[in-house]
Amino acid sequence: MPYSYEPHYFEDLDVGQTFESAGRTVTETDFAMHSMFTGDWTELHTNKEYSEDGPFGARIAQGPMTFILSTGLFQRTGIVERTVVAFLGMNYMDIPNPVFIGDTVSADFEVTEKRDLDSRDDAGLVVIDSEMTNQDGESVFAGDMKFLFKLKSDAE
Template sequence: MTEKTQPGNYFEDFTVGQQIAHATPRTITEGDLALYTALYGSRFALTSATTFAESMGMDSMPVDPLLVFHLVFGKTVPDISLNAVANLGYAGGKFGVPAYPGDTVTATSKIIGLKENSNGKTGVVYVNTIGVNQRDEMVVDYVRWVMVNKKNPSAAAPETVLPDLPGAVAVADLNVPFTLSGQSYDTALAGSPYLWDDYEVGEKIDHIDGMTIEEAEHMIATRLYQNTAKVHFNQHTQSQSRNGRRLIYGGNIISLARALSFNGLANAQYVAAINGGSHTNPTFAGDTVYAWSEILERTELPGRTDVGALRVRTVATKDQDCSSYPYKGADGKYDAAVVLDFDYTVLIPRR
């Protein structure tokens, strides 16, 4: 049999400084937006209604930034994480120009760090990925790190290079794609009377609702992003390591938590940055996801009085509601019910 297939890169195939141009370009359609809503039930008005987006000074309804993130992420999987054990975390994620139906996204990545694990069987790959539209305008730029299997456990370990991970995205680097100057903002249509001025640093919000993940839903979602990681689809790959249970793509949990956060943060219309995040425990079909959020910062935007920024930490749990806000134990380790610790910045109208 001729070997024209691509088995994906293993840990020993990566080198620091390596540049990768990813296949395949992806044109975003109205159907993608409808399916994304069907999968997660997000209700934020800006990304749900063209009329509402126009009332906020935009030409039309933008694509949810997290959908853009997932589509770009999916481009990277065949080259970066096809042979991954798990995606571990994110840092320094910036959203650039908004995407609209009809835009085409492509992605490139640079390997910025490597560290073999002590077991000699896996290693952590640090990668900076940039997604652009058809005009070569940046739509998302982020760092992630992922644990990848070695093909040959006896292969020599590379020199350890740990990158300086970016911290929270600076307010000056946030892109604000809408304006409310001279516009009337309808809080009734948005679903909440609470605006930027009504939140306090340190405030915790229980989003109350839960959502159970079905097997078909998480697989459809991951296919939507053309994410081909074996751990999400291949029952045979998972038969020994996880008792035949397919691991759910962590991005699904991010989108579920964001959708759940509508109850308490309905006016947080637009995700402007991903400051950091960790997938702390795995999730599987049948798990029920809950979420709570903490306001970390409330920041004015330079030259803007119509909109402000909230830096938010959203914690998602599985099969345990958030009435007691489970987070970390006395030993500093995450509670077993915590599946996501996500630090991001949202844009929200001011009074």
């Protein structure tokens, strides 16, 4: 299913429903900004000369940066705009392959769980499985994301 750019409330989501993100190319600026924001200047990510002799032959994105790229792609689907109350965490996260400067990544998302919460009358729990791939179709991130989505009836 192509990306929707349409906000979804809890009631609009169904288990098995899928969403596809737009793609984006990872840049040198992305690497620098992530290092500046987090303070992670590990040479594997920031030193071109050192990294060329390393296990990947070039600089790679930090694992947390890879996760953040996937959350940004999810936001770009538009389904969470003004409808998500909170990101609650993840049950699992895998980073099976590195992300390099110049890679173009995109992601597929699937609703795998949805349930009402006794503790909330304004939102429900939605679990979204995600897989981000590079331009060669290699998986570079997989994980589930747990969100509280607003109830449509509460928003009206």
